[in-house]
Amino acid sequence: MKERDMAGSAAIVGAGIAGLACASRLTEAGWRVTLFDKGRGPGGRMASKVVTAQGACFAFDYGAQYLTARDPAFVAQVRDWERQGVAAPWPAMGDDAWVGVPGMNALVTHMAAALDVRWSTHIRALRRDADGWRLDHDEMAEGPFDVAVLALPAEQTAGLAAPIDPALVELARAHPSDPCWTVLLGFDAGFSAPDILSAADPIDWAARNSAKPGRKGGEAWTIHATADWSRRHVESDRTSVTASLLRALEERVGTLPVPVHATAHRWRYARSGKAGVGAYHQADTGLAACGDWMIAPRVESAWLSGRQAADLVMA
Structure with missing residues (x-):
């Protein structure tokens, strides 16, 4: 048969x-x-979005920031995504690091297109x-x-x-999963700072999202808080979380311009077990x-x- x-x-x-x-x-x-x-559409923990604020566009990945490919079958899959224009290597994070193009959610969108998915x-x-x-x-x-x-x-x-x-x-x-507060910041001007910051509580990850391959738009930063900090503040309001992580970023890189876009997203189930x-x-x-x-x-x-x-x- x-x-x-x-x-x-x-x-x-x-x-x-x-x-x-x-x-x-x-x-x-x-x-x-x-x-x-x-969900209303492709993304989930591979979420990305483009925001317009004061006439400028900012592209953010606010879930997974990049992926690594080591297993031979997955390496072959990622190479195929590259050939189809939805993935690109990100050498700044290592030889095996990749991002979705133009956002991390491009990979989910591409995979879902050929399948019967009932959103919402x-x-x-x-x-x-x-x-x-x-x-x-x-x-x-x-x-x-x-x-x-x-x-x-x-x-x-x-x-x-x-x-x-x-x-x-x-x-x-x-x-169980760890929670994670994520803050998205858009600035109308660039400033001097490394594209990727090493972890230091309360920041687990901070990076210039606009520096990733295939991104367009203005100076966009994504900040992930550490699991411990996120757990302690899991029920805090978005305004206070945004202010806290913006202040933490400023302590790392120096005085910042006032962001023209600033918001926070709470992931209750972020980093898995x-x-x-x-x-x-x-x-x-x-x-x-x-x-x-x-x-x-x-x-x-x-x-x-x-x-x-x-x-x-x-x-």
Whole structure:
């Protein structure tokens, strides 16, 4: 029997790098795959945006700042993205460092374009009956599907899996994510400072986003706070967080011009845990899970985990 004749149907909750990598591999094998994501469009923790303020445009990556490619399969994938114009090397961060072009979300957008993704669809519950998996969201129930894959941060995975898979819940709860406050600053003039600043509390990462390959626009800076600082201030308001991290940047580089754009974004689930298991699959129920937290907090890990989940499902 041909592989396509043996293929089934899969529902994937989460259309980030892990979910999209899983979907791509299953689709290539002839599976019918539908992805569901509560976001309004591609991005998630690969989020990017362009902001206009006082007549100037600023391009920001405010999730993952870059990715590294070391596994041979992922290196080949990134090289293919480069050929298609959606990725470029970033030598300033090392020989294996890359960015999406024109923003980090370009990679998610590119992967999602060839797949059936239902954006703005928040899956509230999963349940299995005699016909397969069904997924409940605010509008209706979807299904049945032969396989359900959770491609979410550990905390959200635990929430959806709680009524159906205690082992997955235990694994997810043992590897929680760190929060992260991120501040985006746009200036109407450049200033003297290194393009990338080393970590020093409360700043875990600060960089001139406009210095990355393929970026256009004015002087744009992204600041990620450390996990400890973010945890202590997780319920603080955006105004005070922006002021604190702007002050911390000024302490590092000297007096700054007044930003024409300044805002903060709170990531409750930013840097993932490290379960070190690759991916999760229960063959008897057809439930699988993947994500960077299954391996390590890297974009490459999310991609590899998604591929491994697909392989487990197909096996």
